[in-house]
Amino acid sequence: MPLQIIFMPKQSIIWIDIINSPQVNFFKPFVKLWEDEGFRIIITTRDLSNTIDLLKQMGWKYKEIGGHAGKNPLLKLLNFPLRTILLRSYLKKIKPNVGISHSSFYSPLVCKLLNIPSIYLNDNEYAHGNYLAFKFSTKVLLPEFLEHKSKKLGWVKKYSIEFYPGIKEGIYLSQLEKLDSPKKGNKKVLNSIYIRLEPWSAQYYSGRRNFIDQLIKELGKKYFVIILPRSQEQIDYYKSMKGLQIQISEESMDFFQIFKDCDLFIGAGGSMTREFALLGKPAISIYQDELLEVDKFLINQKKMFYFRDLQLKDVKSIFDLKYKHNNTNLLSKGISAFKLIDKMVKQYAN
Template sequence: MKIWIDLTNSPHINFFKPFIEKWQNNGIELIITARDLANTISLIEQEGWSYEEVGGHAGKSTLKKLAYFPKRVWNLKSYLKRHKPTIGISQSSFYSPVVCSFLGIPSIYLNDNEHAKGNHIAFLFSTVNMLPEFLAPYSKKIFWIRNNKFQFYPGVKEAIYLNSVFEFFDISDSPTKQKKIFVRLEPWTAQYYSGDGSFVENIIQQLESEYPIVILPRSKEQAKHLNNKEFRNVEIRTSPLPLKEIFQECLFFIGAGGSMTRELAILGVPTLSIYQGELLEVDNYLIKNKLMTYHRNPSGKLVEKLIKASDSSRNEDIFKKGELAFNMINEKVKNLG
């Protein structure tokens, strides 16, 4: 069996890490393609994986995305025809199921973002769509489920890999040096995002005199923009930080985006989502289960109040579900491949 994985965004590296380790240990050949978006390429290189870079990001414009889509599909197809994979799997790569269909091989498509417009293309072309359990009612409501192509795994996607990667890493292992507030910026270029591009700056200015703050930008443009601001007690990271390092040093996490915010919340780090777009079902799931807090426009005083009231305990049930989901996905790859 030869598995093709298409990595189209930086959170996909952590998601596929335990799968890649397992498959490599079992002697399975892997073909990894990636596009140059956010920190995707640098994170792949940190892992030391062999990969082929195919394309970048088309920008926020829907028209540009539509024009770019067939170009990358064609480039992927041309590359993969020479390498002959037997199955393709991706987390929210809309390209992967289409390319697999053209190559005549099975595909597994995973996604937990019900607002992504590319889902409609991916659902149509994939062999099987695997979504988290909390999307089952939504899928029935909007008539996604019209055939047997959908399967639902337990829990949330972040728990699938966090259960493996951080199984023996305890929050009490954190260093004794002063802990920091980490701020993950909003996805300016994402098609699904419609928030104000600079609202986070107000929160930073209110907190920087009391806490050391580390800003995690998504792009060089964001880093450049914030470097021009007159912050005092603020560090702007221009290269990606390993999640474990963030976990170790993090007193409180403020996330204007998605995956990283959920990761820290699931790991037991006190987390505030300030996402400005329409909340996803996965976020509602975590908020309902008291794994994170949500406020669109918090004040510095509210953040300080949340820090004082924070609880760093983990929800072990969500990790058990992560293990079950990992095994379910891995078994599906074996059966189809």
């Protein structure tokens, strides 16, 4: 019998650049699906907020490349080409088939330098790096509520943009198994309020800092308050408030752990406020900068509360509401958006 040579198909490689903590949860269901289907996943990251802690919790392999330049425009200008060069050098040896990112301005340019297709997602219309990312992306995916603004600003004519149904948070939350609510027998003495602080180092944020300090002290007299910091700087600053009913989480907490214990979520920016709102928890945005379109959408739909100057009486009134709402439609849209992204990645990867 003649010798038969069997050629195994080459394993497709998907590169994901995760540069901030919300992106870990976003890509969690995609990573599981793609690995189960035989794709090789390459994850690069940088040390910002609690991103690396969350990656470790996931048990993912990752390569830390470059750091965060803070809010200094000059340092940002110098840091961008440096990290881009480092990423290209690292990935040139690996030869990924496609790159995908949510809010990584580096990813589309690096993919262009590697001559591979890229998919770029973002839901923050105020991020200055979008213009660079849009220019070099093979495909840009934005949420449907940005379609009007994209047309108004001329993005649709200039760049290859598609719009996905629903909101970003619906994409990955739609893939969760049913979340367990606390057992009725375990009645709490005090309601738990989780507070996510404002993004001090973010380029897009120019709002107030430490504006919630007095409210935290007042809430701590009536409720159990858990502060969720974004950096060591915030941990150090808020340590002085720590007490019997005010705690500061010095390590990254598991999302499900927070969800099961949380009775009310207060967020000064970022994805977590929208995540809790989407999953039916009473969630208050206290964002101090120009509201994003996604936040306006949820507020107008009465799925999220908004107070620029939140008072103790406002918190009491929300607890008195016994707040409940149904987000089946947004989660259904999330399923459709998940399938759209999965299909697009596989088309470029194969």
